[in-house]
Amino acid sequence: MDYVPHTEDDVKKMMEAIGIRSVDELFTDVPEKYRLRDLLKLPPSLSEQDLSLMMRDLASRNSAPRIILTGAGAYYHYIPAVVGHIISRSEFYTAYTPYQAEISQGILQAIYEYQTMIARLTGMQVANASMYDGASAMAEAAVLSAKTLNRNRIVMVKSIHPEYRQVVRTYCWSNGYECIEIDFGTSGQVDMESLQSALDDNTAAVLVQSPNFFGIIENIAAFESIVHEKGTLLVSGFTEATSLGILRSAGEMGADFVVGEGQSFGNPLNFGGPYLGIFASTNKFLRKIPGRLAGATVDREGKRGFVLTLQTREQHIRREKATSNICSNEALCALAAAVYLASLGKNLKKLAELNLQKAHYLRNRLLELKGWEALFSGPFYNEFALRVPGAKEVNRRLESKGIIGGRELEKDYPELKNGLLFCATEMLTKEDMDRVISLVRDI
Amino acid sequence: MELIFEKSIPGRRASSIPSCDVPEVPIDSIIDKSLLRDDVDLPEVAEVDLVRHYTQLSRRNFGVDVGFYPLGSCTMKYNPKINEDISRLSGFTSLHPYAPAGFSQGSLQLMYELRKYLSEIFGMADFALQPAAGAHGELTGVMVIKKYFEKRGEQRSKILIPDAAHGTNPASGALCGYQVITVRSNSEGGVDIKHLKELMTDDVAGLMLTNPNTLGLFEKNIEKVARIIHRRGGLLYCDGANANAFMGKTRPGELGFDVIQLNLHKTFSTPHGCGGPGSGPLGVAKKLVKFLPVPVVVKKGKRFEWLYDCPDTIGRVRSFYGNFNVMVKAYAYIRSLGPEGLLRASEMAVLNANYIKERLKPFYDLPYERPCMHECVFTGRKQVRESGVHTSDIAKRLLDYGYHPPTIYFPLIAPEAIMIEPNETESLETLDAFCEAMIAIAGEARDNPELVKSAPLTTVVKRLDEVKAAREPDVCWKPR
Numbered sequence: 001m002d003y004v005p006h007t008e009d010d011v012k013k014m015m016e017a018i019g020i021r022s023v024d025e026l027f028t029d030v031p032e033k034y035r036l037r038d039l040l041k042l043p044p045s046l047s048e049q050d051l052s053l054m055m056r057d058l059a060s061r062n063s064a065p066r067i068i069l070t071g072a073g074a075y076y077h078y079i080p081a082v083v084g085h086i087i088s089r090s091e092f093y094t095a096y097t098p099y100q101a102e103i104s105q106g107i108l109q110a111i112y113e114y115q116t117m118i119a120r121l122t123g124m125q126v127a128n129a130s131m132y133d134g135a136s137a138m139a140e141a142a143v144l145s146a147k148t149l150n151r152n153r154i155v156m157v158k159s160i161h162p163e164y165r166q167v168v169r170t171y172c173w174s175n176g177y178e179c180i181e182i183d184f185g186t187s188g189q190v191d192m193e194s195l196q197s198a199l200d201d202n203t204a205a206v207l208v209q210s211p212n213f214f215g216i217i218e219n220i221a222a223f224e225s226i227v228h229e230k231g232t233l234l235v236s237g238f239t240e241a242t243s244l245g246i247l248r249s250a251g252e253m254g255a256d257f258v259v260g261e262g263q264s265f266g267n268p269l270n271f272g273g274p275y276l277g278i279f280a281s282t283n284k285f286l287r288k289i290p291g292r293l294a295g296a297t298v299d300r301e302g303k304r305g306f307v308l309t310l311q312t313r314e315q316h317i318r319r320e321k322a323t324s325n326i327c328s329n330e331a332l333c334a335l336a337a338a339v340y341l342a343s344l345g346k347n348l349k350k351l352a353e354l355n356l357q358k359a360h361y362l363r364n365r366l367l368e369l370k371g372w373e374a375l376f377s378g379p380f381y382n383e384f385a386l387r388v389p390g391a392k393e394v395n396r397r398l399e400s401k402g403i404i405g406g407r408e409l410e411k412d413y414p415e416l417k418n419g420l421l422f423c424a425t426e427m428l429t430k431e432d433m434d435r436v437i438s439l440v441r442d443i
Numbered sequence: 444m445e446l447i448f449e450k451s452i453p454g455r456r457a458s459s460i461p462s463c464d465v466p467e468v469p470i471d472s473i474i475d476k477s478l479l480r481d482d483v484d485l486p487e488v489a490e491v492d493l494v495r496h497y498t499q500l501s502r503r504n505f506g507v508d509v510g511f512y513p514l515g516s517c518t519m520k521y522n523p524k525i526n527e528d529i530s531r532l533s534g535f536t537s538l539h540p541y542a543p544a545g546f547s548q549g550s551l552q553l554m555y556e557l558r559k560y561l562s563e564i565f566g567m568a569d570f571a572l573q574p575a576a577g578a579h580g581e582l583t584g585v586m587v588i589k590k591y592f593e594k595r596g597e598q599r600s601k602i603l604i605p606d607a608a609h610g611t612n613p614a615s616g617a618l619c620g621y622q623v624i625t626v627r628s629n630s631e632g633g634v635d636i637k638h639l640k641e642l643m644t645d646d647v648a649g650l651m652l653t654n655p656n657t658l659g660l661f662e663k664n665i666e667k668v669a670r671i672i673h674r675r676g677g678l679l680y681c682d683g684a685n686a687n688a689f690m691g692k693t694r695p696g697e698l699g700f701d702v703i704q705l706n707l708h709k710t711f712s713t714p715h716g717c718g719g720p721g722s723g724p725l726g727v728a729k730k731l732v733k734f735l736p737v738p739v740v741v742k743k744g745k746r747f748e749w750l751y752d753c754p755d756t757i758g759r760v761r762s763f764y765g766n767f768n769v770m771v772k773a774y775a776y777i778r779s780l781g782p783e784g785l786l787r788a789s790e791m792a793v794l795n796a797n798y799i800k801e802r803l804k805p806f807y808d809l810p811y812e813r814p815c816m817h818e819c820v821f822t823g824r825k826q827v828r829e830s831g832v833h834t835s836d837i838a839k840r841l842l843d844y845g846y847h848p849p850t851i852y853f854p855l856i857a858p859e860a861i862m863i864e865p866n867e868t869e870s871l872e873t874l875d876a877f878c879e880a881m882i883a884i885a886g887e888a889r890d891n892p893e894l895v896k897s898a899p900l901t902t903v904v905k906r907l908d909e910v911k912a913a914r915e916p917d918v919c920w921k922p923r
Contacts, residue, residue, distance in 0.1 A: 045781025272763025
C-alpha cells in the first residue's frame with residue numbers, strides 16, 4: 001500500500017508538460033554509476049489489513065504489566081480520556097511548526113497557555129514551548145549557563161538521574177566544558193560541604209534534581225545562597241512532574257532555571273519517548289533561552305493574536321551564533337500536557353497527595369520485611385530507595401509474576417549494592433501493593 | 444478567543460481523583476511545611492468547556508488533513524491513519540523503558556529492524572535511533588565526527604558548511620566547538636568546487652552538505668566533493684532533511700557520505716505534531732559505528748537485548764532510547780510501502796515538483812533552470828520589481844486561497860525565495876489548483892498590488908504585529 005494518487009494517465013500528462021519521456025530523466029544529476037538498478041532489499045509491501053495484523057503481533061510480543069514498581073524517570077499515571085481525543089485532532093497532529101501565524105492560532109494559543117501553566121508550576125517568569133526531554137533540557141541549561149557567564153565548569157550532584165548526567169557530560173564534552181560530580185549526603189540530599197568545596201570562580205552552574213533520583217526532596221532554599229555567592233547559576237531539575245503539584249517550586253526557592261521531564265503530564269510511557277522537555281527560567285534569560293517561544297501580540301485590527309517570538313535567539317536566524325541548535329521540539333506532547341493540566345486543575349495537588357500516600361504505604365509495608373532497610377533518611381515524594389536482601393531475586397520473583405520490580409541501583413551506583421528504587425503512583429491499589437508484599441515476603 | 448484561564452471559574456472540575464485506599468499519614472508530619480506549596484494556580488473548567496476550548500483551537504489551525512501544505516524543506520506529505528492507530532496499541536504505549544528485556548521483545552525487535560531497513564535504504568553501516576529530531580541528529584553526528592578525530596589524536600578546529608545550508612548545520616557545528624566556515628555556491632546552485640578546494644585543509648573536520656540541497660538541486664559534483672574532503676582526511680556529512688527525493692534511486696553511503704541524519708517525521712511520514720515530536724536517526728559508515736550513542740539493541744540468537752558497554756561511544760544525547768513511538772510509525776510506513784512503494788514515493792515527489800516548476804516558470808522568477816528534485820525554488824523578485832509586492836505578501840495571499848504557503852525567504856542565497864515542496868501524496872488536480880492560485884496571485888500583484896499587500900483577508904486574525912511581540916514580550920499570561 002502506498003499513498004500516491006497518480007494514475008498512469010496523470011503521469012503521462014505531467015511528463016508531457018515537463019517535456020520528458022521517462023521519470024528517470026529527472027534524475028540525470030545523480031551520477032550514472034550511483035543510480036540504483038535493483039530494488040532495495042526490504043520486505044515486500046503490505047496491504048493495510050496485513051500491516052495491521054503484523055504490527056498487532058509485534059506489539060503483543062511486548063507485555064505491559066499493570067503493576068509497575070519502577071519510576072526512575074518514566075512514570076505510569078492515569079491519562080484522562082480528553083487528552084487522547086484532543087491530540088488526535090488532525091488539525092493539530094498533521095501541522096508543522098506554526099511559522100504562518102494567521103492559520104496557526106490554535107497551537108500558538110495552546111502553547112502560550114502551556115507556557116503560562118509551566119511558569120506557574122515551576123515558580124518562574126518564563127517557560128519555553130518545549131525541549132526534547134528532561135535530560136537534554138538540563139544539558140542545554142548547563143551549556144547556556146556556561147555561555148552566559150563565560151565560565152567553563154559545571155558541577156552536578158550524583159543524585160541526579162544517571163542518564164541525565166550522561167547527557168550533560170556528553171554536551172559538556174562537545175562544548176569543551178569541565179564537568180564535576182559531587183556526592184550526596186546520608187539523607188540522600190545535597191551534601192553542603194561537598195557543594196561548598198566544589199565551587200570556584202569558574203563554575204557556571206550547579207545542577208541538582210528535586211525530587212532527586214532516589215525520590216528525596218531537596219531543600220533548595222538551604223543552599224541557594226552558597227551557589228549564588230560565587231555568581232554561579234542554580235539549575236534545578238525534576239523527572240516526576242506531578243511532584244510540582246505538592247512541592248514548593250524551585251523558582252520560589254531561588255533556582256535560576258527549572259528544567260525537567262513533563263512525561264507525567266498526560267504522555268504515555270511509550271518505552272521512553274516521545275517525552276516532554278520542560279525549560280523555565282527567570283526573566284533575566286528571556287532573550288537567551290533555547291527553543292521556541294509563543295508570545296501574545298495584536299493584529300492589524302487590534303485583536304489579540306499569537307506568534308512565535310524572539311526568534312533572533314534561534315538557529316534559523318543566528319546560525320552558528322545561536323545558543324542552541326534546537327528546531328523541532330515536542331509540541332504535541334506539550335499540548336497533551338496543557339490539556340492534562342487544564343483537566344486536572346486544582347486536582348493536581350490532590351493527585352500528588354495520593355501519590356505520596358501510596359508511596360509511603362508501600363515503603364512502610366516493605367520495611368516490615370526482615371532485613372529490608374531505608375537507604376536514605378530524607379523526605380520523599382513517590383519514590384524511595386531501600387537496601388533489600390537478595391534484590392535481584394526479589395525482582396526475578398516479581399518478573400515471573402508479570403510485575404516490574406524496583407530499579408536496581410547497583411547498575412548506576414556500584415556502592416549501593418542490593419539497592420532497589422521503588423515508585424508508587426495512583427495506579428497502584430492497596431491490593432496490588434499487598435500482593436507485592438506477599439510475593440516477596442519469604443525471600 | 445478567550446484563554447483557558449479566562450474561562451476559569453473557581454470550583455469547576457474536569458477530572459476526578461480516586462479516593463485514597465491506604466491509611467493516610469498527615470503530610471506535614473513527613474515533609475517540612477517549608478518544602479510544600481500552598482496551592483496550584485491552574486485553570487478550573489468543566490470537561491465540556493475544556494473539550495470545546497481545544498476543539499475551537501484546533502479549528503484555528505491548518506494541518507495536512509485540512510489542505511495542501513507545500514512547505515519546502517519540511518516534507519508535509521499525507522500521514523496514513525493506520526500508522527496512528529498502530530502507534531496507539533497499548534503494547535507499544537504502556538511499556539516502561541526500564542521494563543526487563545523479556546517484557547519488551549516486540550519493541551526491541553522493531554528498533555533493531557528499523558535500523559537495518561534504514562541502513563539498507565541509505566547505504567550506511569548502521570543507525571542510531573536516539574536523537575529526538577533532525578537537529579538533534581545533526582548535533583549527534585558532529586559529536587561522532589569530533590570523537591573520531593579525538594580518537595585518532597587529530598586536532599581539527601573547523602567545519603565547512605555551504606551558504607545554502609539550514610541554520611541548524613552551523614549551530615550544530617558551533618555546539619561542538621568547531622569554527623564554522625562558509626562554502627560558496629556556484630552559478631548552478633551547487634558547491635563552488637574551487638572555493639571548497641581552497642578551504643579544505645588538514646585543520647578541517649569535514650563538510651556538512653545537504654543533498655539535494657535547499658534549492659532542491661542534486662549535487663552533480665558529489666564525486667569531486669567527496670574526493671576533496673576525503674583526500675585531506677575529512678569526513679563528509681549529509682543533512683538528510685531532503686531524503687524524500689532519492690529513496691531507492693541512490694544511496695548516500697555509496698555517494699561517499701560518512702554520516703547522515705534523517706528526519707523520520709518528514710521522509711517517513713510520522714506526522715509533525717505542530718513542531719514535534721520528530722525523530723532524527725543518525726547513520727554512519729563502518730569506521731564510525733563504535734562512536735554511536737548508547738545503548739544499542741543487539742540480537743543474541745532469537746532474543747533482543749540492550750548493549751551498554753561500548754567504550755568508544757560519545758555517550759548519550761537523550762534519556763532512554765529516543766522517540767520510540769515515532770519509530771513505530773516510520774517502521775509501519777516502510778513495511779506498508781515496501782521497496783517499490785518507497786521508490787515510487789520519491790519518483791512521484793520529484794515529478795510533482797518538476798511539474799509545478801514548469802507551470803509556474805512563466806509567472807515567477809526561477810533562479811536556477813535545471814531539473815529539480817523534490818522541491819523547486821522560485822523567487823518573488825519579478826513581483827518586487829514590477830509592483831513592490833514581496834514574497835511575504837504572496838504567501839499571505841495564498842492563505843486566502845486556502846493553502847498553506849511554501850517556505851519563504853529560505854534559502855538565503857535566493858533573495859525573496861519561495862520554496863515549494865509538493866510531495867508525492869498530492870494529485871494532479873491539487874497541483875493544478877494550487878498553480879492556478881499562484882498564477883492568479885501573480886496577476887493580482889500586477890493589477891491590484893494593494894490587495895495582495897493587505898492579505899490575508901479571510902483568516903481569524905489579520906497580519907500580526909511581530910515587532911510588538913518582540914519588543915514587549917508577553918510569553919506568560921498575567922491577569923489584569
